[in-house]
Amino acid sequence: MAAPPVIVVCDLVHSFRVPGAATTFVALALPRLEVCSGECVAIIGPSGSGKTTLFHIIAGLLTPSQGEVQVCGVSLGMLNGHARDRWRARTIGYVFQAFNLLPALSALENVYLALDLGAVVPRAARRARGSALLHELGLGARLHHRPGALSTGEQQRVAVARALANATAVLLADEPTANVDPETREVVLSRLLAEARTRDKVLLVATHDHSLLGRFDRVVHLDKPDLTSVTSC
Amino acid sequence: MLALRVALRNLCFRPVLTAVTLALLGLAVAQATVVVLLARAVELGLVQASRPFDLLVGAKGSPTQLLMSTVLLQDTPVGNLPLAYFEELQRDPRVAYAVPLAMGDSVYGTPLLGVGPELRGLTDPATGQPYFALAQGRFATHTFEAIAGAQAARRWQLGDTFQSQHGGLHDAPGSAHNASYTVVGVFAPSDTPWDRALFVPLASYWEVHQEHTADESQITVALLRPRGVKEFYQLHQEINRASVAQAILTGQGMTRLFDMLGQGETVLRLTSWLALAMGAATVFLASYAVGVQRQRDTAILRALGAGRWSVCLVGLAEALLTSLAGAVLGMIAGHGIAWSIAWRVRDASAIALRPVCAPAEVGIAGAVLLLATAAGLLPAIQAYRQDVASHL
Numbered sequence: 001m002a003a004p005p006v007i008v009v010c011d012l013v014h015s016f017r018v019p020g021a022a023t024t025f026v027a028l029a030l031p032r033l034e035v036c037s038g039e040c041v042a043i044i045g046p047s048g049s050g051k052t053t054l055f056h057i058i059a060g061l062l063t064p065s066q067g068e069v070q071v072c073g074v075s076l077g078m079l080n081g082h083a084r085d086r087w088r089a090r091t092i093g094y095v096f097q098a099f100n101l102l103p104a105l106s107a108l109e110n111v112y113l114a115l116d117l118g119a120v121v122p123r124a125a126r127r128a129r130g131s132a133l134l135h136e137l138g139l140g141a142r143l144h145h146r147p148g149a150l151s152t153g154e155q156q157r158v159a160v161a162r163a164l165a166n167a168t169a170v171l172l173a174d175e176p177t178a179n180v181d182p183e184t185r186e187v188v189l190s191r192l193l194a195e196a197r198t199r200d201k202v203l204l205v206a207t208h209d210h211s212l213l214g215r216f217d218r219v220v221h222l223d224k225p226d227l228t229s230v231t232s233c
Numbered sequence: 234m235l236a237l238r239v240a241l242r243n244l245c246f247r248p249v250l251t252a253v254t255l256a257l258l259g260l261a262v263a264q265a266t267v268v269v270l271l272a273r274a275v276e277l278g279l280v281q282a283s284r285p286f287d288l289l290v291g292a293k294g295s296p297t298q299l300l301m302s303t304v305l306l307q308d309t310p311v312g313n314l315p316l317a318y319f320e321e322l323q324r325d326p327r328v329a330y331a332v333p334l335a336m337g338d339s340v341y342g343t344p345l346l347g348v349g350p351e352l353r354g355l356t357d358p359a360t361g362q363p364y365f366a367l368a369q370g371r372f373a374t375h376t377f378e379a380i381a382g383a384q385a386a387r388r389w390q391l392g393d394t395f396q397s398q399h400g401g402l403h404d405a406p407g408s409a410h411n412a413s414y415t416v417v418g419v420f421a422p423s424d425t426p427w428d429r430a431l432f433v434p435l436a437s438y439w440e441v442h443q444e445h446t447a448d449e450s451q452i453t454v455a456l457l458r459p460r461g462v463k464e465f466y467q468l469h470q471e472i473n474r475a476s477v478a479q480a481i482l483t484g485q486g487m488t489r490l491f492d493m494l495g496q497g498e499t500v501l502r503l504t505s506w507l508a509l510a511m512g513a514a515t516v517f518l519a520s521y522a523v524g525v526q527r528q529r530d531t532a533i534l535r536a537l538g539a540g541r542w543s544v545c546l547v548g549l550a551e552a553l554l555t556s557l558a559g560a561v562l563g564m565i566a567g568h569g570i571a572w573s574i575a576w577r578v579r580d581a582s583a584i585a586l587r588p589v590c591a592p593a594e595v596g597i598a599g600a601v602l603l604l605a606t607a608a609g610l611l612p613a614i615q616a617y618r619q620d621v622a623s624h625l
Contacts, residue, residue: 061621
């Protein structure tokens with residue numbers, strides 16, 4: 001019997017009212033999307049096609065105007081605010097487009113923070129886990145540096161380490177290779193793909209870089225009308 | 234714990250803003266602490282200073298001047314009284330103890346008090362210990378022998394000699410008298426302004442003023458200890474009814490003095506509260522000035538799974554940590570400043586001010602924490618209500 005998809009999106013629409021305009025603006029319309037465990041999916045589409053909106057909705061950061069989203073069998077619409085926060089910390093690893101590291105914390109503390117919030121890894125092992133991830137991503141000498149003291153590529157790698165910290169079932173990476181050098185791009189992408197494939201995670205990567213698409217199992221075009229992207233798990 | 238850790242890191246991340254906020258809040262707390270400590274210390278110090286004196290009898294005039302010049306040695310002495318009048322008081326059966334005192338001369342600004350041998354027997358009724366006990370040497374038994382008060386002994390030690398001048402405490406010193414005094418004893422500290430005086434026998438005082446005969450001899454003040462409360466008030470009323478002298482109850486005079494000081498203290502207290510409110514406003518400004526960064530940090534924390542209450546607590550914790558540190562630093566500084574002022578006052582007046590912890594300090598700390606909580610409330614509420622996705 002086939003395993004159920006990890007992510008199920010049905011009839012998703014997200015729109016918002018633009019100040020001063022009479023009509024609402026549809027930021028995202030996605031009839032159906034299913035993603036299975038261990039699958040690596042590239043989400044492509046021009047700017048404004050709703051890639052980040054889709055990630056925010058899957059992460060439970062945004063409530064869609066219409067439609068239903070299920071992640072790991074949990075219908076996000078059924079979760080209250082507190083439960084959704086707890087669920088997010090344990091289920092979603094998110095590499096933001098702008099990295100979104102806390103500037104007052106060191107690289108290690110940024111990763112440690114995610115470990116604390118997730119509370120998946122035992123407390124005693126958290127520091128070692130954070131340190132190991134940063135070493136693995138080539139930041140062994142930068143553990144105690146704040147983001148302001150790190151290069152763009154190094155910040156990106158800290159963001160990846162933070163997303164991997166809790167070994168969550170779903171990894172979302174919003175244009176992780178957009179602003180970094182080729183070496184960092186390779187390190188980041190390889191690490192994310194390896195994590196998904198070797199540990200049966202779901203990886204969704206929003207990207208504009210079409211040269212990378214061949215490395216993914218599937219590509220979803222958000223700009224195509226009546227989009228349906230379903231796979232058999 | 235998470236909120237505290239993030240709040241602490243945020244404060245360290247903005248060292249200048251945090252330091253300025255701490256300094257302003259600390260100064261406000263220090264000011265309030267100094268006012269509270271010194272108000273209490275002055276009250277206790279003045280009570281201590283007036284302990285040996287129950288009823289003061291001096292020439293008619295200003296009661297405040299009599300009190301200030303006798304107890305605090307801070308004003309020009311009132312006029313003189315005939316020695317015979319003192320002797321009459323001394324013989325009064327309602328008087329348990331009487332000490333004659335002559336004032337008006339000084340030695341380079343140090344008050345010179347002419348006292349009768351009765352001073353030795355002036356004791357604390359509670360302990361029976363003499364207020365003025367010898368620490369070194371002996372009592373003056375001959376004319377032109379002197380005993381230095383504990384503080385005056387820093388300048389005049391055993392065997393030293395000096396000449397007195399007429400006046401000179403609060404005006405330019407007059408001509409020096411020819412006679413030379415020799416220090417034969419030093420009093421132990423009495424924690425009264427008299428510690429900074431030099432004590433000589435009354436006879437010496439009269440001799441330098443050429444008042445040799447008993448009929449002509451005069452004193453400035455009589456220190457009386459009535460036998461009981463009834464006698465206390467009887468003597469007070471009788472003396473004031475007559476035309477020769479005035480009597481003041483030292484305790485009552487001190488209360489009037491506290492009332493006068495209290496008006497200034499009230500102004501200082503109000504100023505302190507205003508300063509504390511401004512300190513809290515600084516905490517609020519410091520929280521609010523980093524609004525954009527805070528919104529982003531809040532969104533990141535929420536995106537990582539922190540709950541609404543956690544991010545709300547980060548804002549509150551920053552305000553509380555700042556105010557707590559400001560309160561502690563301010564109180565330490567306040568105690569330091571209060572002690573420094575107390576030492577200066579002690580040097581100048583010999584009034585022993587001890588600005589030890591006052592119960593009102595708890596009120597200051599409570600007020601600071603309350604104001605700071607209020608100051609941190611708005612950023613905290615904003616963090617609680619903030620939309621996450623739009624700030625990522």
